[in-house]
Amino acid sequence: MYDPTVARLTYRALLGRRRALILGALPLLLLLISLAVRTLTGADDRTASDVLGTLALATMVPLIGVVAGTGAIGPEIDDGSVVYLLSKPVRRPTIILTKLIVAIAVTMVFSAVPTLLAGLILNGNGGQVAVAYTVAALVASIAYAAVFLLLGTVSRHAVVFGLVYALVWEALFGSLVPGARTLSVQQWSLAVAHRVAGGDLVTSDVGLPTATVLLVAVTVLATWYAGQKLRSLTLAGEE
Amino acid sequence: MSTLTIDHVSRWFGNVVAVNDVTMTIGPGVTGLLGPNGAGKSTLINMMAGFLAPSTGTVTLDGQPVWRNEQIYRHIGIVPEREAMYDFLTGREFVLANAELHGLGAKAAQRALATVEMEYAQDRKISTYSKGMRQRVKMASALVHDPSLLLLDEPFNGMDPRQRMQLMDLLRRMGDEGRTVLFSSHILEEVEQLARHIEVVVAGRHAASGDFRKIRRLMTDRPHRYLVRSSDDRALAAALIADPSTSGIEVDRAEGALRIQAVDFGRFTTLLPRVARDHGIRLLTVSPSDESLESVFSYLVAA
Numbered sequence: 322m323y324d325p326t327v328a329r330l331t332y333r334a335l336l337g338r339r340r341a342l343i344l345g346a347l348p349l350l351l352l353l354i355s356l357a358v359r360t361l362t363g364a365d366d367r368t369a370s371d372v373l374g375t376l377a378l379a380t381m382v383p384l385i386g387v388v389a390g391t392g393a394i395g396p397e398i399d400d401g402s403v404v405y406l407l408s409k410p411v412r413r414p415t416i417i418l419t420k421l422i423v424a425i426a427v428t429m430v431f432s433a434v435p436t437l438l439a440g441l442i443l444n445g446n447g448g449q450v451a452v453a454y455t456v457a458a459l460v461a462s463i464a465y466a467a468v469f470l471l472l473g474t475v476s477r478h479a480v481v482f483g484l485v486y487a488l489v490w491e492a493l494f495g496s497l498v499p500g501a502r503t504l505s506v507q508q509w510s511l512a513v514a515h516r517v518a519g520g521d522l523v524t525s526d527v528g529l530p531t532a533t534v535l536l537v538a539v540t541v542l543a544t545w546y547a548g549q550k551l552r553s554l555t556l557a558g559e560e
Numbered sequence: 561m562s563t564l565t566i567d568h569v570s571r572w573f574g575n576v577v578a579v580n581d582v583t584m585t586i587g588p589g590v591t592g593l594l595g596p597n598g599a600g601k602s603t604l605i606n607m608m609a610g611f612l613a614p615s616t617g618t619v620t621l622d623g624q625p626v627w628r629n630e631q632i633y634r635h636i637g638i639v640p641e642r643e644a645m646y647d648f649l650t651g652r653e654f655v656l657a658n659a660e661l662h663g664l665g666a667k668a669a670q671r672a673l674a675t676v677e678m679e680y681a682q683d684r685k686i687s688t689y690s691k692g693m694r695q696r697v698k699m700a701s702a703l704v705h706d707p708s709l710l711l712l713d714e715p716f717n718g719m720d721p722r723q724r725m726q727l728m729d730l731l732r733r734m735g736d737e738g739r740t741v742l743f744s745s746h747i748l749e750e751v752e753q754l755a756r757h758i759e760v761v762v763a764g765r766h767a768a769s770g771d772f773r774k775i776r777r778l779m780t781d782r783p784h785r786y787l788v789r790s791s792d793d794r795a796l797a798a799a800l801i802a803d804p805s806t807s808g809i810e811v812d813r814a815e816g817a818l819r820i821q822a823v824d825f826g827r828f829t830t831l832l833p834r835v836a837r838d839h840g841i842r843l844l845t846v847s848p849s850d851e852s853l854e855s856v857f858s859y860l861v862a863a
Contacts, residue, residue, distance in 0.1 A: 326660040330646060337648045400644035405701060407611065408638045409661035410631050552628055556611040 324411055327419040331393050335427055340392050344427070347381045348435030355439040366450055369443035370522045373454040377439060378514075379507055382432040382461050383487030389431070390469025391479040393424040394547075399477060404556055414548035417470070421544055424466035433458040453518035461510035464540050468506070471543040474550045502526040509536045562622055562635060562708040562740045563587050564608060569617035571603050578603040580764040581617075586742050590735035592755030592772070593744040600764040601744040602641065605713045608742070609638050621709060634662070637702030641713035643694065645686060651697045652682035658701040672700040676730065692723035699730070710734060712743040716750050728754050783807065784825050788818045789845035790836065799835045803827075817845065 335341070355372060362368055394417075397403040406416055436458040440451020468486075473479040494501045502508045503526065511525035512532035525532065564586040571579040579600045586608075595601050606612040607619050610626035610633075619626050626632050646654055652673065659669040673679050676696040681689070686697065695715060702710060712731075716724050731754060735741045745751050751758055752772055760768040760775065768775050790796045797809045797818055805824035812819050822828035836843050 324661070326657050330649075330657060333648060334646070401640065401642040402644040402646055404611065404638065404640050404642070405645065405658060406661065407630075408609065408633050408636065409658070410633045410663075411661055412630060553613065554611075555613070556606060 322415055322418050323422060324415050324419045327406060327411070327416055328423050330406075331420050331423040332427075334396065335389060335392050335423065340388055343388050344385060344431045347384055348431055351376055351381055351435050351439050352442065355442040359442055359444075364444040364447065366444055366448040366522055369440060369447065369450045370454075372443055373436060373440055373450065374511075374523070377432070377436040378454055378457055378461065378510065379491060380488075381435070382428070382458050382510075383465055383491055383507070384484075385432040386428050386462065386465025387469050387480060387483035387487055389424045389427040390466045391473035391483050393420040393427075393466075393470055393473065395473035395477075395479045398474065398554070401556060403554070407551075407554065407556070413551040414545075417474070417544060417548040417551055421467055421470050421547075424470050425463050428462035428466050429459055432462055448520065448522050449518040450522055453514040453523050456517050457510040457514035457523075460513050460536065461506050464506045464509065464536050467540040467543040467547075471547040471550075474547045474554075499526065503531075504535075506536070506539070508532070561588050561738055564709060564740060564742070565618075565620045566604075566608065567618050567620070569604075569607060569614045569619060571600075571607060571612065571615045577764055579607070579614075579761075582761070582764075582766045583617075584759050584766060584769060586740055586759075588735070588738050588740050589757060590731055590741045590743070590755045592751035592758040593742060593761065594748065594751045594758050595744075595746060595761035595767075597746050599746075599761045601746075601761055602713055603764075604761065605711055605742075605744055609636065609711050634705065635708050637705070637707035637710045639695075639698045639702045639710070639712040639715055641717065643691075645694065645698060645701075647687035648685065650683050650685055651678055651689070651693075651700075654686055654697060655682075655700045655704060659704045662705040664705060668704050668706075669700075672704040673697075675703055676700045677726070691718040692720060695719060695723070695727065699727070707739070709740045710742070712741070714745060715743050716745060716747070724750075784822045784828070785849045786820045786822065787812075787815070787845065787847050787849045788820055788832075788843065789816065790818070791842040791844070792839075793818050795839055796836065796841050799839055800831070803831055803835075805831055819849070 354376060358368060358372055394403070433455050437451055437455040440446055440454055444450060446452055469479065469483050472482055476482055490501065491505055491507050508525050508527045509532035511523060512527045512529045514523045515525050516529055566582055566584045569579060569582050570577065582604065593601055593604065603612065607614050608626065610629065613627050621632055621635060624632055649657065652669065655673055656666060656669040659665060673682050676699050678693065678696050678700060681693060686694065689697065715727060719727065731741055731743065755772060757770065758772045758775060759766065768778070788796070793811060797811065800806045800820065801809055805822055805827040806820060807823045808821040810819040832846065833843070
């Protein structure tokens, strides 16, 4: 179910081009802002939670997820080089699962690690805030990678749709319409973070059981469907 | 030895019919798939390669369906028309990756690179390759698992004459070894130099099939039209119409030229200069007026 060659090609495509710059720039920005906040306001659990909640989990994690998830397959389908994977006796679900694992790993490294560092900078993990948001980022990485990998498989405009979901749905719509929050990867991961941190520093609109079921369901369904789409992917000629 | 069978295959995109009820059998040796641009060659090759589902009909390789059957790629090598190919890898890394995806190793990759004579540039990034070098590395990636069927979509596009000759030699060798090799082209001369057997597709339909000499004769024996200007058009017209190789002559006053229809191509081409010389007429313009490939093909369809 995992093909090391597919993984190698995906890693090199993801980390070798301009994409690596975007992947590196966002975490760097988070760390700089955290440093500034800590310097200006000192260590405060509430402030740390606000910064990590809005900047790290609501903004950076989904954006990294979009770049890594769609980038793991979208460009190959766009330029047609995916033909070299498809013309091989490799099962399509294996290709998708391998790409998912790579996308998850890249999203985790570029979102969860900087989240932990930012948390340590902000308040030295006071009130378990840094660890809680790191766990949330890890959990969210899995779901985002799966959803955006599916998007990269089915649409040529995956990045645009991904950004719309990440910024409009998760950040804007979710804060205006309460119901939308139930269908939000961010809220599901916050439910997990709430369990880690305890208390009311980290809260979620969704209960942990619901969040867990939805996280697993979305990840599994998105991955299964992406595999199905790849099985019948049509490569249009240039005519 | 493999046989690819295309059985009553059609493919449409919305209202547009790209391939219309095509039936053909491709056996060992080199086969040329000939047709003008937009005739549906790529659509057909994509269906042969299992990258596109036929709307109706079936494509099978030795009885096995090619659509949604990834195990079939153990027997098929594909050289796509599109350029994109993991440009950030070196040629060697690219071919090795293709070998690994077939469950093979560095030895198979090295052999394939040697076959296409690309060892000298194997450690350069693909992004630095010329079109011909890319084509050869694509070829190596298609040969790495020693397939019995090789499909190539417009493989000579953009190649210089020397690269073209090299690739033709290679494909000829593959055909002689008993592999089934099918390549598409819109250039008659390319197909003629390489393929003994050709399949002609025009406007999505299967227009002709068989030995290239027979089809070539069909193409050259069709009525040819010429536009001729000379020092004495009327005298030339009178002299030409006396010969059975000419079936009609029209004096085009607006153009100040003769429009001649010749039925016997070979005879007419030797007749014209001789008649002109014998009558002391100077030929100023002799130009074929329907030599476009499209008109050649449309004649074939009507035949």
